[in-house]
Amino acid sequence: MEIEIGFLGLGIMGKAMSLNLLRHGFKVTVWNRTLSKCEELVEHGASIGETPAAVVKKCKYTIAMLSNPSAALSVVFEKDGVLEQICEGKGYIDMSTVGADTSSKISEAIAEKGGQFLEAPVSGSKKPAEDGQLVILAAGEKVLYEKAIPAFGVMGKKSFYLGQVGNGAKMKLVVNMVMGSMMNAFSEGLVLADSSGLSQQTLLDVLELGAIANPMFKMKGPTMIKNSYPPAFPLKHQQKDMRLALALGDENAVSMPIAAAANEVFKKARSLGFGDQDFSAVHEAVKATNPST
Numbered sequence: 001m002e003i004e005i006g007f008l009g010l011g012i013m014g015k016a017m018s019l020n021l022l023r024h025g026f027k028v029t030v031w032n033r034t035l036s037k038c039e040e041l042v043e044h045g046a047s048i049g050e051t052p053a054a055v056v057k058k059c060k061y062t063i064a065m066l067s068n069p070s071a072a073l074s075v076v077f078e079k080d081g082v083l084e085q086i087c088e089g090k091g092y093i094d095m096s097t098v099g100a101d102t103s104s105k106i107s108e109a110i111a112e113k114g115g116q117f118l119e120a121p122v123s124g125s126k127k128p129a130e131d132g133q134l135v136i137l138a139a140g141e142k143v144l145y146e147k148a149i150p151a152f153g154v155m156g157k158k159s160f161y162l163g164q165v166g167n168g169a170k171m172k173l174v175v176n177m178v179m180g181s182m183m184n185a186f187s188e189g190l191v192l193a194d195s196s197g198l199s200q201q202t203l204l205d206v207l208e209l210g211a212i213a214n215p216m217f218k219m220k221g222p223t224m225i226k227n228s229y230p231p232a233f234p235l236k237h238q239q240k241d242m243r244l245a246l247a248l249g250d251e252n253a254v255s256m257p258i259a260a261a262a263n264e265v266f267k268k269a270r271s272l273g274f275g276d277q278d279f280s281a282v283h284e285a286v287k288a289t290n291p292s293t
C-alpha cells in the first residue's frame, strides 16, 4: 500500500502494529478514543485524525484494533464513526478479536455504503506485534486482502485468507479457546507442583524438554512462578475470547466442558481484580481456590 493507512485503536497491539507500519515507510493517520495516546505515534511520523470518520475520509484503507465487540461496533456505527465516510473505493480492515456476528454486522453496513471489508484478527501477542511476527487470519473481500498484503507483510510473519466473513473470527476464537484452556492446565500444574513439595522451576525445565513444550509455557512460566503478570494479553480480553468461543460452541452444539471450566477460572480472576493483568494471572485464581499454596 503506497497510500495513507488509517489506524483506529492504539492499545497494546494497535500501538505496536502502527509503529511497525511507520517504521517500514507507510504513511499512517491514527485515532484513539483517548486521544493523548496518539502523541507517541506522532513522534514517529504519524498524523492524527480527530474521529474515526475523519481518518476514513483521509485514508483509502483503515485498520482497526479495538478491545471487544462493543468497541468495534461503536467505532463503526456511532456518531463520527467509520460509516459516515466509508464509500466506494475505500476499505476497512478490522483486526480486533470479535465474534462472527459482530464482523458480519460491520461487513454488511460497509457493503451497503459501497466500501470493502476484511476481518483480520491476529494470533501472537505484544512481542510478536512489536517484531512484525503476527499470524493474520483474514476473511472477507479477497480484493481488499490482496491490497492489504504489503501492510500484513510488515505486521505479520504469515497471513491466511480464510474465505467468507466470519471464518477469520471463528479461527481466532478456536485458537484462543485452546490457549485459555492450556493456560489453566499450566497454572494448575504449577500449583500442584508447589503444593506437593516440588520446585516449580524444575517443572518448567521438565516441561521444556518434553512433548508438551511450547512457546507460551516458556515465555510465561518464569514470571508466573514469581507471581508477576505484566500485561501483554490482558486477562479481560482472554475471558472475552473464552465467552465468544463458548457461544460459538453453543451455536454449533459442540460440548466443551474443559473450555467452560477454564472460562469460570478466568471469570474468577477478573472478579479478584486481575482483568488488566496478563492472562497468565489466571494462576492467581487457581491459587485462590487452593489457599494452602
Ligand SMILES: NC(=O)C1=CN([C@@H]2O[C@H](COP(=O)(O)OP(=O)(O)OC[C@H]3O[C@@H](n4cnc5c(N)ncnc54)[C@H](OP(=O)(O)O)[C@@H]3O)[C@@H](O)[C@H]2O)C=CC1
Pocket (backbone or CB within 6 Å): 008, 009, 010, 011, 012, 013, 014, 032, 033, 034, 035, 037, 065, 066, 067, 068, 070, 071, 074, 075, 095, 096, 097, 098, 122, 123, 124, 125, 126, 232, 233, 234, 237, 238
Ligand atoms: N494483547 C494481545 O496479546 C492480543 C490482543 N488481541 C486482540 O486485539 C484487540 C486489542 O487488544 P489490546 O491492544 O491488547 O487491547 P488494549 O486493551 O490494550 O487496547 C484496547 C483498545 O481499544 C480501545 N477501546 C476500548 N473501548 C473502546 C470504545 N468503546 N470505543 C473506542 N475505542 C475503544 C482502547 O482505547 P483507549 O485507549 O481509549 O482505552 C484501546 O485503543 C482485542 O480484541 C484483543 O482481544 C489479539 C491478539 C493478541
Ligand SMILES: O=CCCC(=O)O
Pocket (backbone or CB within 6 Å): 097, 122, 123, 124, 125, 176, 233
Ligand atoms: O489474542 C491473543 C493471543 C495471544 C497470543 O497468541 O499469544
